[in-house]
Amino acid sequence: GDSVTQMEGPVTLSEEAFLTINCTYTATGYPSLFWYVQYPGEGLQLLLKATKADDKGSNKGFEATYRKETTSFHLEKGSVQVSDSAVYFCALIPLYNTDKLIFGTGTRLQVFP
Amino acid sequence: NAGVTQTPKFQVLKTGQSMTLQCAQDMNHEYMSWYRQDPGMGLRLIHYSVGAGITDQGEVPNGYNVSRSTTEDFPLRLLSAAPSQTSVYFCASSSQGGTGELFFGEGSRLTVL
Numbered sequence: 001g002d003s004v005t006q007m008e009g010p011v012t013l014s015e016e017a018f019l020t021i022n023c024t025y026t027a028t029g030y031p032s033l034f035w036y037v038q039y040p041g042e043g044l045q046l047l048l049k050a051t052k053a054d055d056k057g058s059n060k061g062f063e064a065t066y067r068k069e070t071t072s073f074h075l076e077k078g079s080v081q082v083s084d085s086a087v088y089f090c091a092l093i094p095l096y097n098t099d100k101l102i103f104g105t106g107t108r109l110q111v112f113p
Numbered sequence: 114n115a116g117v118t119q120t121p122k123f124q125v126l127k128t129g130q131s132m133t134l135q136c137a138q139d140m141n142h143e144y145m146s147w148y149r150q151d152p153g154m155g156l157r158l159i160h161y162s163v164g165a166g167i168t169d170q171g172e173v174p175n176g177y178n179v180s181r182s183t184t185e186d187f188p189l190r191l192l193s194a195a196p197s198q199t200s201v202y203f204c205a206s207s208s209q210g211g212t213g214e215l216f217f218g219e220g221s222r223l224t225v226l
Contacts, residue, residue, distance in 0.1 A: 034213050043117070043203055043217030089155060091213065098211035099144070099163055100171065105155040
């Protein structure tokens, strides 16, 4: 079945450093791809999405590009802040059942001043 | 705006006890779902509903029952709790299935002794 693989964390960075969190997927066809963020003690929030190949999703300084050649959707930010400390989840909607959202295992980001 | 409201936030049960996790949304969303979050496993879909009177199984439905008698409410029932059901449970809703744009509640932490 379709699945999402994320890099293991935690990712530890200093403030203003460049962030990359890797996400690759296995799926039939070209599913829609998503990044969600979970701040401590809260539910998940949609961060950005891309619905077709070569699309770039962006929000709050974060970006991710849908790369069908490498089946990847890596999350990037040019300059992280302490407030970005959270758990980030990559997810996809499989074409065989668009009512299901399949999540990766999550990557914890810790940003220190 | 209340959004998605889950109750209770914390619950401790003994093995074999039953309980219901409540979920209500005030956004008139057709799609609602329940996930469980476990360390190292990300979020896994338990059950979902695409509208009142319609429910379907997700990835890990065993041990859980759901019903959807109104658009607003989607309770999750544990009929005979087991230690393997110790987890954090999240309810999420969306205007319709297939968008991947979910609004999450704050979660319910369940411990089964």
